[in-house]
Amino acid sequence: xxxxxxxxxAWYVGGPILGLLIVGLFAIANQPLGASGAxxxxxxxxxxxxxxxxxxxWYFVGMFVxxxxxxxxxxxxxxxxxxxxxxxDVFPLWAVVPLVFGGxxxxxxxxxxxxxxxxxxxxxxTAQRSPASLTVTATFMATAVLxxxxxxxxxxxxx
Numbered sequence: 265x266x267x268x269x270x271x272x273x274a275w276y277v278g279g280p281i282l283g284l285l286i287v288g289l290f291a292i293a294n295q296p297l298g299a300s301g302a303x304x305x306x307x308x309x310x311x312x313x314x315x316x317x318x319x320x321x322w323y324f325v326g327m328f329v330x331x332x333x334x335x336x337x338x339x340x341x342x343x344x345x346x347x348x349x350x351x352x353d354v355f356p357l358w359a360v361v362p363l364v365f366g367g368x369x370x371x372x373x374x375x376x377x378x379x380x381x382x383x384x385x386x387x388x389x390t391a392q393r394s395p396a397s398l399t400v401t402a403t404f405m406a407t408a409v410l411x412x413x414x415x416x417x418x419x420x421x422x423x
Contacts, residue, residue, distance in 0.1 A: 282387065283387075283391075285297065286387055286388055286391060287391075290388075290391075293319075295317070296380075296384055296388035296389070296392070297323075297383075297384070297387070297388055298380050298381055298383055298384025298385075298388060299324075299327070299381050299383050299384070300375045300380055300381035300383075300384060301320055301380065301381075301384060302320040302321070302323045302324035302327070303324055305317050305318075305320035305321050305324070306320070306321045306324040306325070309321050348360055348364060351363070351364075353422070354419050354422050374404075378396075378400045379396070380397075380400075382401075382404055384397075385397040385400045385401050385404075386401045386404075389401070
C-alpha cells in the first residue's frame with residue numbers, strides 16, 4: 265500500500281485539503297479544528313465534565329490510532345522512533361531528555377495561556393482574522409526562527 269503514498273504528502277496537496285476541511289468544519293459546525301481543543305475535550309470526557317464535544321474526542325483518538333495504524337500495521341518494517349534523532353546526534357541523552365521535557369512543558373503552558381495550540385491559531389484563528397491568533401502565530405513563528413538560528417550558532421551548523 266505504501267508504494268502509492270510518498271514519505272510526505274506534498275504541501276500543495278495537503279494544504280488545500282486541510283484548508284477545505286477547516287472551511288467545511290466552520291460551514292457545518294461553526295467550530296475550529298485544533299489539536300489542543302481535542303485534548304481538552306478528551307480530558308473533560310475522562311473527568312466526566314459536562315458539555316463535552318464528542319466529535320473532538322474522536323478526533324483526538326483518531327490522531328493517536330491513525331499514527332499507530334500507519335506506522336505499525338500498514339507499513340512493513342516500521343520502527344518506533346523518538347523523532348529526535350538529529351538532536352541525539354549532537355547532544356547526549358542526558359541533555360536531550362530535559363530539553364524535550366522542558367520544551368513540551370512550555371508548549372503545553374503556551375497553549376493554555378494562548379487559548380489554543382499552534383495548529384488552532386495558525387490555521388483556524390488566522391483564517392477567522394482573529395487579532396489574537398495573528399499575534400500568537402507571529403510570535404511562535406518568530407520564536408521558531410530565532411530558536412533555529414540559535415541552535416545553528418551553538419552547534420556550529422550541525423543541527
